Amino acid sequence: MNLRDGVLIIDAKSSNDSLESLAKEILLNIEDVKEVIVDDALGVESSALFSLLVSIRKTAPNIAIDFLDKPSINVEGIGIVSLDIRG
Amino acid sequence: MDKHDRVMEIFLNECKEILEEIAPKLLNLEDTPNDKILINDIFRGIHTLKGNANSFGFVKLGEFVHHFEDLLSIYRKEESVLDSSEVDLFIRSFDIVGSVFEYEEEGINGYPQNYYEILGEIKKALNIKESHEQSFEEIVSASSFAHASQERQIVEKMVEHTQYDLKNIDGKKIYEIKLELDSDIYLRGYNHQIFFRLLENLGTIIYSNYIINESVPTLEEFNTEHSYIKALYMYLLSESDEMDILDIFEFIAQEHEVSLSVVELEDIKEIEVQKPINEALQGINESSDESAKEHKSVAKSSIRVESAKLDELFDSIGELVIAQSYISQNEQIRAINNNELNQYLEMLGKSTRIIQSKVMSLRMIPIKDTFLKMKRVVRDVSLKTGKEIELFLSGEDTEIDKTMVDKLSEPLIHLLRNSVDHGIEESAHERISLGKEGCGDIYLSAAHKGSSFVIEIRDDGRGIDTSKILQKAIEKGFAKDNVAYTQDEIINFLFCAGFSTAQTITDISGRGVGLDAVKQSIEELRGKITVESEIGVGTVFRIILPLTLAIIDGLTVRVDNEMLIVPTLSVVESFSPIIKDIHYVKGEGEFINYRGEILPIVRLNKLLALNSSKTEFEYSTFICIDHERGKYIIQVDELLGRQQVVIKSLGVLSNNVKEISGAAILGTGQIALILNTEGVREHLDFEYNA
Numbered sequence: 001m002n003l004r005d006g007v008l009i010i011d012a013k014s015s016n017d018s019l020e021s022l023a024k025e026i027l028l029n030i031e032d033v034k035e036v037i038v039d040d041a042l043g044v045e046s047s048a049l050f051s052l053l054v055s056i057r058k059t060a061p062n063i064a065i066d067f068l069d070k071p072s073i074n075v076e077g078i079g080i081v082s083l084d085i086r087g
Numbered sequence: 088m089d090k091h092d093r094v095m096e097i098f099l100n101e102c103k104e105i106l107e108e109i110a111p112k113l114l115n116l117e118d119t120p121n122d123k124i125l126i127n128d129i130f131r132g133i134h135t136l137k138g139n140a141n142s143f144g145f146v147k148l149g150e151f152v153h154h155f156e157d158l159l160s161i162y163r164k165e166e167s168v169l170d171s172s173e174v175d176l177f178i179r180s181f182d183i184v185g186s187v188f189e190y191e192e193e194g195i196n197g198y199p200q201n202y203y204e205i206l207g208e209i210k211k212a213l214n215i216k217e218s219h220e221q222s223f224e225e226i227v228s229a230s231s232f233a234h235a236s237q238e239r240q241i242v243e244k245m246v247e248h249t250q251y252d253l254k255n256i257d258g259k260k261i262y263e264i265k266l267e268l269d270s271d272i273y274l275r276g277y278n279h280q281i282f283f284r285l286l287e288n289l290g291t292i293i294y295s296n297y298i299i300n301e302s303v304p305t306l307e308e309f310n311t312e313h314s315y316i317k318a319l320y321m322y323l324l325s326e327s328d329e330m331d332i333l334d335i336f337e338f339i340a341q342e343h344e345v346s347l348s349v350v351e352l353e354d355i356k357e358i359e360v361q362k363p364i365n366e367a368l369q370g371i372n373e374s375s376d377e378s379a380k381e382h383k384s385v386a387k388s389s390i391r392v393e394s395a396k397l398d399e400l401f402d403s404i405g406e407l408v409i410a411q412s413y414i415s416q417n418e419q420i421r422a423i424n425n426n427e428l429n430q431y432l433e434m435l436g437k438s439t440r441i442i443q444s445k446v447m448s449l450r451m452i453p454i455k456d457t458f459l460k461m462k463r464v465v466r467d468v469s470l471k472t473g474k475e476i477e478l479f480l481s482g483e484d485t486e487i488d489k490t491m492v493d494k495l496s497e498p499l500i501h502l503l504r505n506s507v508d509h510g511i512e513e514s515a516h517e518r519i520s521l522g523k524e525g526c527g528d529i530y531l532s533a534a535h536k537g538s539s540f541v542i543e544i545r546d547d548g549r550g551i552d553t554s555k556i557l558q559k560a561i562e563k564g565f566a567k568d569n570v571a572y573t574q575d576e577i578i579n580f581l582f583c584a585g586f587s588t589a590q591t592i593t594d595i596s597g598r599g600v601g602l603d604a605v606k607q608s609i610e611e612l613r614g615k616i617t618v619e620s621e622i623g624v625g626t627v628f629r630i631i632l633p634l635t636l637a638i639i640d641g642l643t644v645r646v647d648n649e650m651l652i653v654p655t656l657s658v659v660e661s662f663s664p665i666i667k668d669i670h671y672v673k674g675e676g677e678f679i680n681y682r683g684e685i686l687p688i689v690r691l692n693k694l695l696a697l698n699s700s701k702t703e704f705e706y707s708t709f710i711c712i713d714h715e716r717g718k719y720i721i722q723v724d725e726l727l728g729r730q731q732v733v734i735k736s737l738g739v740l741s742n743n744v745k746e747i748s749g750a751a752i753l754g755t756g757q758i759a760l761i762l763n764t765e766g767v768r769e770h771l772d773f774e775y776n777a
Binding site: 017024026027030044045046050051052054055056057059060063069070071074078080082083084 | 150197203250283299303
């Protein structure tokens, strides 16, 4: 897990398995995480990443997550994307 | 401050004003849930807030108020009456709006507590309302109606967020590809990258939208074998035909629903054109709604001025008043005795008084907003305690110095919580058995009385049991067992730090901040607080404040060769002493029998080290000072009169002189020190303890 000075950098090329173990690691260190940045320089491997970001937000609403805090983002390999959370 | 900061400041102030305006309206909605004008008012406020938030990139605020606005929009059109749970949702939603605004203003990351819960409730209410509306729309089936409305929203988002110029697409088509995905897609090897990669071969993906199910669990239960993505919308700008595009999705089309449609350019133009039209129509509707209002607000031309600038202006006017007084009272000028000069001096005096009065009025604002906030306080405490309470407001338009208004909220909240929590009887049954109405009444009123501003918090509860207070005061060491205390003295123990008669500490009024903190806040405003209570009838807390912090109404007195100002608010009366009533108690000091009470005498000349020689009592004037720890007498050489003076701070010079709170320049040009009656009392307490 790449966590430095409260900033957690998630590699968007992570597989689903990596994301699941990352979720557990984040949970253990949740107190130290202040901000989440997604490194999408090489594209987003799995759309489960987006769900993981929402899960982090639900677990700790105070963590800043630029992917969720902006109405749309420009993701490498996908283009302009919005994430809508709906019932 | 650069231009952006200034604009941002204006925006923030506007938002605060909107929030302050909406708060009391929501509470009024509880009483009149059928009032469409009220709902419209609230809707307009939230609508403006949404526009402002989005303009300044306050995404969190924009998102929440967007949904809140949608909900309000349904109710403002509907014929049905809101029920109490719906009003409650409005109120809780508004609380979140306030919290999110604070987060945005302070730049705090994340979301306030309950943000998602309340947003979920709004969305749920929206869904219920929308499906309810559908039942009236018999022509359209529920599913297709929902489907169409969702797509329209997403097309609008596409138009808003895409970086592509949609007006110049050179004969290409914009395709909307919608994938509805099951929760087990990952187990079947679904990879979204494949679609993006293959679609890029056919054209340009100009926008995508992932619809994520809000049931995503917290990290404890997060599972990547389960997909929480309900749907994916992709917008492709392409020259290819539909079959080429559908071929890409052939291998998942058997298990998942794939739909393809062409976004009509006319639709896009309509969205782009409709936006300003809608906004304009909104404005027209709003203005026609406004005209329908029974209580129209009169349009006022106004400008915003920083309060610091007003303070500077006020200081300058203070100097002008002093200079004018000096000129008009100067013996040499008066000796000229020229009619024309006298006329101009009179004009100068009159104009100065008018300017001073006008500038003073700029600082004065009605207490209304603060009072309206208190309705919410009483509502919440009433709900928490389960006591039915009605709050009656009066005198809300009474004006007071703005700087004081800001500092009055906390003490008022505390006193009202106390009234509900401790003042009103525990149950309606108990009240009825005492011959009262089941619902407790609390009256909050404001009025100008002389040069003071008086706020009263009156309840019709059980009253204060002074015997219990005395017992507690003795237990806590605030009172002595064998001393006869007056009712007022006993009640004053309530204001001692650490005093509480509550059997249990509640989260409403037992927050570790007692009435001593209220008293301290009021005294910081140079005011005082009194209590009247009758067992079984109720209690009145009365806050008496000067109208402004900039001017003080005082008695001008002479002590030795010095002039002093004694705040009128603290004065009971002045009188010439009768020598036989004065007694000297060895080791204790000098006392006077004042209307049957034995009060200590403070010789100001001695206290302020002005003159060590004793002034004979028979040649001096006594002033009785009111204080919650007991009255006392100050001895002065001469009482010169009563006047209002502009207060000048002595800054660090007076930090160590607790008996003096400031200074004023009199009309004669002389400087008069302002007596701090609290500081004098502390000196007495210290002497007695010693």
